[in-house]
Amino acid sequence: MSPASVLGRLVVAVLLGAVVAWIYRKTRAEHVATFPATLVLLAVLIAMVTQVIGDSVARAFSLVGALSIVRFRTVVRDTQDTAFVIFAVVVGMACGASDPRVALIGIVVVGVAAFAMKPRGGDHGGQQYTLELRVSSGQVLDGEIAAVIDTFVTGRRLLTIGTARQGIALDGTYSVQLRAGQRPEDLVRALNRLEGIQNVTLAARPVDEPQG
Template sequence: MNILSDFLTFPPLITMGTDALRLLLAFVLGVFIVNIYRWTHAGIPQKSFTDTLIILCMLISVVMVIIGDSIARAFSLVGALSIIRFRTAIQDPRDIGFVFYALAVGMAIGAGNPSVAVLAAFLIGIIILGIYHWHENFSNDNEFSLEFCLPPEPSFKTVYRPVFDRHLIYERLIEKRIRKSGVVELNYRVKLETPQDWLVFFNELSNIESVTDVKLDKE
């Protein structure tokens, strides 16, 4: 009963103002995290994922404010959130890191430690930028991540081999998955014999009738 009365008690204007500032700070730092992600992401970032990072940062700050020092509220929220099922598979481990990045910053804001949130957001962001530029300067130009799909019939398993043999000096199958539609999805790490011919390689592979959803990203 005390928990219910606590929830129904209208907070003073000062508290509401503080909570509004926390939400605003969570939004600003969420946008900062998204910009770090965009600057360091290989390829075109998914808009839905970048939007989710901002929303997560704000939501977790609200959750931390609601929990406060109440263990009962914490267990109530865990029970309520346990009904959510996350079915979207995050393929890039780096994206998982950014999810925790946003969650950690949001938790710091909601727990009443805005200085920790700001410091962590900027320091982690600077480190991520540094790692990105380090990879840019020392990475091998002919290494690529390749993803494409094939029909499930065995006869299509080798249709891409002539293109591979013409352009690649190295290939390694990273992942093979079968989608619900039955289509086979292949993920390779490859090295091109001539890095400048990446577009030719991409076009030749895409022009094969049975090969679909071709994606080629620089490692």
């Protein structure tokens, strides 16, 4: 294989990998900043690997053995991110095998599917949030407050609880997931209407933040 042919395949992998990264940025509301660049690099690396292996079964097994030595500690926390990793791998394989038609057709089909299933504006369903409450010391978090929270969320987990303002207030922190069609501001307003509520803070949790 000539150097020009190798270079051409890698250049195509870079270009198509960039398209994969662009689709990812446009269809994912929140993501790790370095992940799109990782998708491009992954497509190029897989294209290189595909050319190195060629039709050699021995080389394929050697590569598996070499990669098994490397410890990958980064966990992909979202299933859609995993799908995009596979997307970049397949595009890279197609470029390395000198069959960019498969990559191009796949990009069109997967891109259309990704845009079609992209959450619409204002739909916060499924989004993870951290809810922080400050209530009067005489209030209980499991009573009316919990009932109001549960009307807006599908999951509620108490993370921390403690006293504040020299014991005259109680602070509670929850991990919550909004129901489809519910808006964060509606939950905040509903809680503020309750007696004894002193402060409400609702913050979206980054994708790469541990669940606790």
